[in-house]
Amino acid sequence: xxxxxxxxxxxxxxxxxxxxxxxxxxxAVFFCFLLYFIGRAKKGKSxxxxxxxxxxxxxxxxxxxxxxxxxxxxxxxxxxxxxxQTVASMxxxxxxxxxxxxxxxxxxxxxxxxxxxxxxxxxxxQGYLAAGKPDAYDKNSVRYISDEQFAYTAGVNGIMLRERPxxxxxxxxxxxxxxxxxxxGFSTGAIQVAGTANIHQLPFFVxxxxxxxxxxxxxxxxxxxxxxxxxxGTLKGSDLAKLxxxxxLVLGAILITANILWFKNWFFVQ
Amino acid sequence: xxxxxxxxxxxxxxxxxxADYFISNPTFDRIAQxxxxxxxxxxxxxxxxxxxxxxRINTGVIKRREKDWVFKLVLLFGLLLMVILGIGWGIREGTxxxxxxxxxxxxxxxxxxxLLAFFIASAAFRAFRIRSWEAGLLAITAIAVMIGxxxxxxxxxxxxxxxxxxxxxxxxxxxxxxxxxxAALGAISTGLKVLTGxxxxxxxxx
Numbered sequence: 001x002x003x004x005x006x007x008x009x010x011x012x013x014x015x016x017x018x019x020x021x022x023x024x025x026x027x028a029v030f031f032c033f034l035l036y037f038i039g040r041a042k043k044g045k046s047x048x049x050x051x052x053x054x055x056x057x058x059x060x061x062x063x064x065x066x067x068x069x070x071x072x073x074x075x076x077x078x079x080x081x082x083x084x085q086t087v088a089s090m091x092x093x094x095x096x097x098x099x100x101x102x103x104x105x106x107x108x109x110x111x112x113x114x115x116x117x118x119x120x121x122x123x124x125x126q127g128y129l130a131a132g133k134p135d136a137y138d139k140n141s142v143r144y145i146s147d148e149q150f151a152y153t154a155g156v157n158g159i160m161l162r163e164r165p166x167x168x169x170x171x172x173x174x175x176x177x178x179x180x181x182x183x184x185g186f187s188t189g190a191i192q193v194a195g196t197a198n199i200h201q202l203p204f205f206v207x208x209x210x211x212x213x214x215x216x217x218x219x220x221x222x223x224x225x226x227x228x229x230x231x232x233g234t235l236k237g238s239d240l241a242k243l244x245x246x247x248x249l250v251l252g253a254i255l256i257t258a259n260i261l262w263f264k265n266w267f268f269v270q
Numbered sequence: 271x272x273x274x275x276x277x278x279x280x281x282x283x284x285x286x287x288x289a290d291y292f293i294s295n296p297t298f299d300r301i302a303q304x305x306x307x308x309x310x311x312x313x314x315x316x317x318x319x320x321x322x323x324x325x326r327i328n329t330g331v332i333k334r335r336e337k338d339w340v341f342k343l344v345l346l347f348g349l350l351l352m353v354i355l356g357i358g359w360g361i362r363e364g365t366x367x368x369x370x371x372x373x374x375x376x377x378x379x380x381x382x383x384x385l386l387a388f389f390i391a392s393a394a395f396r397a398f399r400i401r402s403w404e405a406g407l408l409a410i411t412a413i414a415v416m417i418g419x420x421x422x423x424x425x426x427x428x429x430x431x432x433x434x435x436x437x438x439x440x441x442x443x444x445x446x447x448x449x450x451x452x453a454a455l456g457a458i459s460t461g462l463k464v465l466t467g468x469x470x471x472x473x474x475x476x
Contacts, residue, residue, distance in 0.1 A: 017292055017293065017294040020292055024292055030455075087461075088460050094471040114316040114318075140326070142323070144319075148375070149379075150382035154378075176383065176386060179390065199453070202449070215453035216452035219457060230468055231469070245455075
């Protein structure tokens with residue numbers, strides 16, 4: 001009876017779709033978690049974040065490129081700015097550009113989508129500015145290659161084979177080209193750190209790269225590298241949300257086994 | 271104002287599209303779709319930036335006669351050729367543009383894709399070196415799945431394909447879903463950070 005009621009609430013008010021109220025409640029709860037931990041971070045409470053080897057390796061990769069006198073290649077994926085992974089990649093690029101500027105290491109950023117070009121240029125420029133070296137910024141470091149997936153891959157492979165970067169950093173959304181680029185980078189002897197939330201490409205990165213950042217860790221890079229309290233707070237909020245989801249999954253499995261379906265049905269999105 | 275105005279625009283439009291998901295009013299849907307079309311039009315202007323970027327960087331290399339400058343010349347020639355052919359005679363089937371695309375670019379694309387087979391073999395060779403118990407488990411599971419996917423698996427043991435399907439449907443699916451849940455939460459968190467202005471790196475310098 002309860003499940004029938006929940007699933008059949010009529011959309012009497014034309015402005016709000018009550019069939020999606022479960023999504024709104026979930027989003028609101030998640031947002032509350034984020035706000036709570038941001039508040040704690042602002043009050044100066046220290047927030048523990050576990051060590052992520054792949055993220056520590058970014059600075060190691062930049063350092064290696066500096067010692068060898070070779071450039072860093074940063075590949076932000078092949079999707080446009082409407083993909084959240086590309087947004088996260090641009091945030092990471094700013095941090096990497098700041099490191100590159102500090103160590104005075106050349107940075108090459110090949111781009112697949114033209115709309116990402118000005119964003120990448122701003123991110124790199126911002127990084128150089130943050131490092132106190134705005135004059136060292138080279139606007140030719142950001143290069144638009146091609147919209148076409150494999151033309152872009154061929155261009156990036158060409159950069160790897162000609163310019164021999166010592167460090168390849170691949171963060172963003174990747175598809176079939178991931179292994180092509182990672183294997184080419186491996187053949188040049190570069191240290192490779194990759195991160196994507198596209199799970200179908202993770203096995204290729206795990207095999208071909210020295211360090212792989214898996215799924216959610218891609219979105220944690222900004223907070224991890226900058227150690228800014230508000231960003232760390234959002235990380236803790238996400239972790240609490242994951243814990244709640246785990247509890248819901250276990251509870252849901254137990255209730256379904258007992259043939260109690262209303263709990264599972266509440267999460268059904270129409 | 272240079273940072274505040276984009277932040278406000280970002281927040282308002284982000285909130286609009288989130289609200290569009292929950293509001294079923296047709297007028298509101300039309301507003302959201304119109305703004306989406308505006309975004310597509312703005313993005314299309316970015317192609318001008320892309321072409322300008324290619325032209326600037328490659329003409330610089332050609333002028334300075336840097337290494338492999340001839341290939342940059344070929345690149346610019348190809349770019350110009352396709353633009354002229356496309357604008358002059360169209361891109362539909364039967365045009366010169368279409369012929370060049372299908373007979374030059376398409377085979378090159380297929381060639382790049384075909385390289386994957388060799389790269390997968392070399393990557394697998396490195397991945398399946400058994401140096402630890404986890405690597406051993408990976409190798410055994412991968413071999414079991416590969417055998418179960420080919421007819422010889424069923425010939426060896428009639429339930430091999432079912433066993434392979436169980437590996438893909440149970441432990442593999444569980445791990446994949448766990449990563450997907452984490453990634454989805456991270457994506458929502460990043461989206462909220464950008465919308466609320468907590469994350470401003472993409473805006474550029476002060």
